[in-house]
Amino acid sequence: MGKSADFIADQFDKIGLEKINSSYFQEFTMPINIIKDAALKINNQKLRYGIDFIVKPNSKSISFHENPNYIFDPLDFENALKSENALIDFIQRDMLAQNSKNVVFPPHHFEVDSLNQYYKNWPSFYRPEENRNRAIFFFTKEKLTASLSQVQDSISEFFIDGKYFSNDLKINDYKIETEFQNNFKAKNVIGKIEGTNKDSLIVITAHYDHLGKVGDVYFPGASDNASGVAFLLELAKYYKKNLPKYSLVFIAFAAEEAGLLGSTYFVENPLVDLSKIKFLLNFDIMGAGEDGIQIVNSSIFTKEFELLNQINSKQNLVKQIKKRGEACNSDHCPFYEKGVPSYFVYTLGGPGHYHDIFDKGESLNLAEFEDLQKLFVEFINQF
Ligand SMILES: [Zn+2]
Structure with missing residues (x-):
């Protein structure tokens, strides 16, 4: 500057x-919150920053931990919204299943805008203080559009081009280096x-x-x-x-x-x-x-x-x-x-x-x- x-x-x-x-x-x-560097390797392919992936600007630093993946199921979530009991049941299962795992959001687009918002904000609902060493991988069909943040949150989140998602997803390596000034x-x-x-x-x-x-x-x-x-x-x-x-x-x-x-x-x-x-x-x-x-x-x-x-x-x-x-x-x-x-x-x-x-x-x-x-x-x- x-x-x-x-x-x-x-x-x-x-x-x-x-x-x-x-x-x-x-x-x-x-x-x-300065994002100094970021890297991501999926299914043995090194992804390119700005082209294949970006990171959320409020991310904290993180380096690779070999956590199991929890793949969030958007259809399961959508079905659960049909009744209060189903939603409570879904949230309980979800909270248990995500703990200490890397969380993967498959590319998905709901018909309703508020659901898309909710889907995108989901990572911030998890208890990040209990999950210091995990990252969130958000696969998207949308254009990767970067921005800046004046705060650093306790999550580390990647936005990735949806074409890299597969059911046999293997996350080989990742890091985010940030410096809050x-x-x-x-x-x-x-x-x-x-x-x-x-x-x-x-x-x-x-x-x-x-x-x-x-x-x-x-x-x-x-x-x-x-x-x-x-x-x-x-x-x-x-x-x-x-x-x-x-x-x-x-x-x-x-x-x-x-x-x-x-x-x-x-x-x-x-x-x-x-x-x-x-x-x-x-x-x-x-x-x-x-x-x-x-x-x-x-x-x-x-x-x-x-x-x-x-x-x-x-x-x-x-x-x-x-x-x-x-x-x-x-x-x-x-x-x-x-x-x-x-x-x-x-x-x-x-x-x-x-x-x-x-x-x-x-x-x-x-x-x-x-x-x-x-x-x-x-x-x-x-x-
Ligand atoms: Zn401008």
């Missing part, structure tokens, strides 16, 4: 953005261009962090969110040459993926007066756009939505601008909750490599990158 922050600050410097309080950085610390250092990167009207601000944001790496396997985060940072930098370059009406503040946030921590820290410790922000534009996932864009909060701030659509239809820029209500799913949210009018803009289309190791530069089509620059430059100018 430090290298990316320095790179962005260097770009801010080259573009000629002003510092706030004589620094581009706003430092803070955060708790994070309470005060992991992170920093937001902030720069400014003074406008002719210094009393009001427009804030442009994009998070620069992603999911880091596990062992040698790296999650590049090209679409999420190097593309948004590139978008922010291009706007900064444009406005350095074409001075804006309102002052512009550019913020590249850290620690979005761990739970909007950089933006939350900023609104708790603001370097600008939040009440002076006329509008905030947060760009996150700007790598595609062939199917248009979608905007969180556009059904709340409708006047701005009309303006965007006017510009778009006049200049014929993107296919569509889709409306969406509020959602606390990116860095606009902590500002919105403090009463700052804000949009979160993301592109539609692209290859769909969300939070996986294939989100690489070469998979970005940047289909509407320039048109989107035109759209938002015009939007900011007419604001």
Whole structure:
């Protein structure tokens, strides 16, 4: 994270953005459970991290123990849900059978969402304190989508591509190495261009962090969110040459993926007066756009939505601008909750490599990158 922050600050410097309080950085610390390495060998085949398996981000460290496997039976479970007695009977059998064993969940998809949730959460119901040396192996038909955790729990859980499940499953080897850090250092990167009207601000944001790496396997985060940072930098370059009406503040946030921590820290410790922000534009996932864009909060701030659509239809820029209500799913949210009018803009289309190791530069089509620059430059100018 430090290298990316320095790179962005260097770009801010080259573009000629002003510092706030004589620094581009706003430092803070955060708790994070770091997955340093993980390995898994099934039926004598070494599986690849990020492709064949990932681990749950709140996992604790574990190394191989030759436990017997307990294979959870989803159909038995589903049948048991039909009567209270059957369920009590199932839970009793299940509690006895799983003790001191590695638990295997076969790939399964229930018709009902709440059952899928229950199935996924099952490992956390077992008494982990009695089962320190066992791991949970969750085989899934779903795409492997990684994330981060701010806590470490007392379970160690693998998510594995369902095609590796078989009835004669043999788990040959596994390990997870984690390190919990309470005060992991992170920093937001902030720069400014003074406008002719210094009393009001427009804030442009994009998070620069992603999911880091596990062992040698790296999650590049090209679409999420190097593309948004590139978008922010291009706007900064444009406005350095074409001075804006309102002052512009550019913020590249850290620690979005761990739970909007950089933006939350900023609104708790603001370097600008939040009440002076006329509008905030947060760009996150700007790598595609062939199917248009979608905007969180556009059904709340409708006047701005009309303006965007006017510009778009006049200049014929993107296919569509889709409306969406509020959602606390990116860095606009902590500002919105403090009463700052804000949009979160993301592109539609692209290859769909969300939070996986294939989100690489070469998979970005940047289909509407320039048109989107035109759209938002015009939007900011007419604001
Ligand atoms: Zn993102």
